[in-house]
Amino acid sequence: MGAFLDNAASLLETAARVHEAGGDAVEFAVMVGEDGSIHMLMGVEGSPEHIAASRGWPTVYRVSHRGGVSRVEGASRSQTCRLEALEPQSAARRLLAGQPRYHLVSCKDPAQVAGF
Numbered sequence: 325m326g327a328f329l330d331n332a333a334s335l336l337e338t339a340a341r342v343h344e345a346g347g348d349a350v351e352f353a354v355m356v357g358e359d360g361s362i363h364m365l366m367g368v369e370g371s372p373e374h375i376a377a378s379r380g381w382p383t384v385y386r387v388s389h390r391g392g393v394s395r396v397e398g399a400s401r402s403q404t405c406r407l408e409a410l411e412p413q414s415a416a417r418r419l420l421a422g423q424p425r426y427h428l429v430s431c432k433d434p435a436q437v438a439g440f
Contacts, residue, residue, distance in 0.1 A: 336409055339387050352368060352386075356381065376399055384399055
């Protein structure tokens with residue numbers, strides 16, 4: 325992976341850990357300048373491409389958390405990405421959705437279920 329995708333993955337990992345630890349779900353943008361300078365903007369709206377174009381930054385990552393999903397969207401002059409991480413509880417819910425939460429067992433001999 326290149327630096328662009330490595331940075332997006334690092335942001336996603338950090339955002340997911342903060343949320344799992346009980347941190348507030350905030351949305352923000354991380355803007356990276358040509359010289360590597362970093363600027364953060366809280367509560368920003370719009371796509372990374374829009375933020376980059378309107379503010380003049382060559383690389384922008386937008387970090388958000390909604391519905392059990394941490395998300396990082398990134399844009400640079402030649403690349404875009406979107407990475408998502410499910411909270412463990414959300415992942416389990418999605419895996420078990422539509423699955424019975426119990427199994428119905430029938431037996432003719434009540435002595436077979438005495439151990440329950």
